[in-house]
Amino acid sequence: MSNPFQKTKMVPVPSHSIIPERDLGKAPILECQHLGIEFGGLKAVNDLNLTIGRTEIAGLIGPNGAGKTTVFNLLTKVYHPTHGTILLDGKDTSGKTTEQINKMGIARTFQNIRLFSNLSVEDNVKIGLHNQEVYSTLSGILRLPSYWKKEKEAHERALELLSIFDMQDMAGMKAGSLPYGAQRRLEIVRALATNPKLLLLDEPAAGMNPSETAELMENIVKIRDTFQIAVLLIEHDMNLVMNICEGICVLNFGEVIAKGTAEEIQGNPVVIEAYLGKKKEG
Amino acid sequence: MKKMFSNKKTLTNYITYAGVILLFVILQSMSAAGGLSSALKGQLVPVCAYVVMALSLNLTVGVLGELSLGHAGFMSVGAFAGAVAAAALKDVIPAGGLRLLVAMIVGALFAAIAGVIVGVPVLRLRGDYLAIVTLAFGEIIKSIVTNLYVGMDANGLHASFLNPTLHMEGGKIIINGPMGVSGIAKISSFLAGFLLIMVTLVIIFNLVNSRSGRAIMALRDNRIAAESVGINVTKYKLMAFVISAALAGAAGTLFAMGQNTVSASKFDFNTSILVLVFVVLGGLGRMWGSIIAAAALTVLPELLREFSEYRMLIYAIVLILVMLATNNPTFKNFFSKIFKRKGVKNHE
């Protein structure tokens, strides 16, 4: 398989993880230590250690029900972990709310799309800009100069962000009326609007056709390059994962069963077994 | 900037402003020329009050997406707080218009405080608690005002529960328990009502088209996604709810100051439901719909007085027609949303 995407060498860091060599000098954007959550008796995620470099594109893969989305929900405090710590940019995130986590630098998309479907595409992005283009409610109601200035900025910024996916012509459309693939792209744009340091993408290619997926791959790399942020993505499309992800973490039944580069993961018999369900014990 | 004005939503807003102004001019000149029956003339202020009630409730139900069943409670708070303010300021501010303005501000402030008291504990919770709590709130306000006595003498205002004497030296009683307020100096006018509608529209339209309004609608459309982009859920829910309560308070003052007497029983559960009917029939989030529904359904019973026998029948038919005319997608959405909310929510 020839890979058009350039990857750097991966190097080990103290927390039993690997990050891209170019990020070595900088503190990792995310460090999970012994992260876990139980629902009743079910350990949906158990003892997860994960380190992500500043500008890394990392992958989180695993069979259905492995606990991947739960990891995203833990990182964004939709659920609060029962075990372990999450360090975002070196800062402990325990006790934070979803809203605060976003302000600290994590933005995400959702596996089952969650757009503001009655609002326009542009308004969806502007809502992402909520903490970027700030003016008071009173300035808004009285239409003071700060309203006009910030609204103009938000409008321009929204179109600029939409242009990443060439969606600026759809700005006036209702978000809920967009085709599926465009809705997924809009979620990425909305997340990017919050100016994150770490972007979490939950199955960004789901429901996309091969040419859309190929374009998405290029755009994810482009986003990382232009914004200089880290991306952690969950994806079942192995072509996408193996092509653009630098470090890959494989979950099965909430446990990490393998970690490494695309090459290492591809050849790992444990991973193959988890996916194919071959020789399942118990 | 050009683009902002050519936008469809903005256009609808301007048409709404224009429609309200046009209606006001027509009705005002008809009224001046003696073209309105006295019964209809008497309805002008209440119609304005109910239009503001419907618009403000639409902010909670249509824009924020929370169900409130006690909106009349805020109207009541505004009515009685405003009535006390107007009576107390009679000698200080002789000019009726200015006194009404001050009374409305007082009414709105008290209703806003009530909104904070109801909203702070409830809006932090996830789920449909607001409907239940506002329902109780409406009833509680009714019993409070029914047992409230407020009077004024040379020493200032006196208030008491269950004690009509108020320990006053002479003076006059303003709120007389179950009898409410009587002998009101009618300082409300159609012009004042029209201005309050316009102010309400400006507040709601400008809010909806601003950063805060988008945050409120984001919560309505998808709370989890809104949190994920850094929106403070409680803050924006409370903001919408309190603005809605304050506007209802101002409407209450306007209403009270246009009547000879007002008692707490005027603002009961039926009134809350009536206003909710205006909002649902006019379309959730659609302000012009609220205006038309509130105006039509407030005036109609008065117009139908001559056909007293068929009054309720015609009223029912008109209700159905309005429902069909304002079309059903919103209607259906509203109910499907209520039922869906009852189901288990999971996060992914």
Ligand SMILES: Nc1ncnc2c1ncn2[C@@H]1O[C@H](COP(=O)(O)OP(=O)(O)OP(=O)(O)O)[C@@H](O)[C@H]1O
């Ligand atoms: N709120 C919850 N309560 C109870 N169990 C839950 C909850 N959320 C997730 N789970 C369980 O945790 C496990 C992991 O679910 P999760 O959604 O994280 O899987 P996933 O790896 O994202 O799967 P998929 O590839 O299908 O999206 C599943 O068994 C799921 O039923």
Ligand SMILES: [Mg+2]
């Ligand atoms: Mg999942």
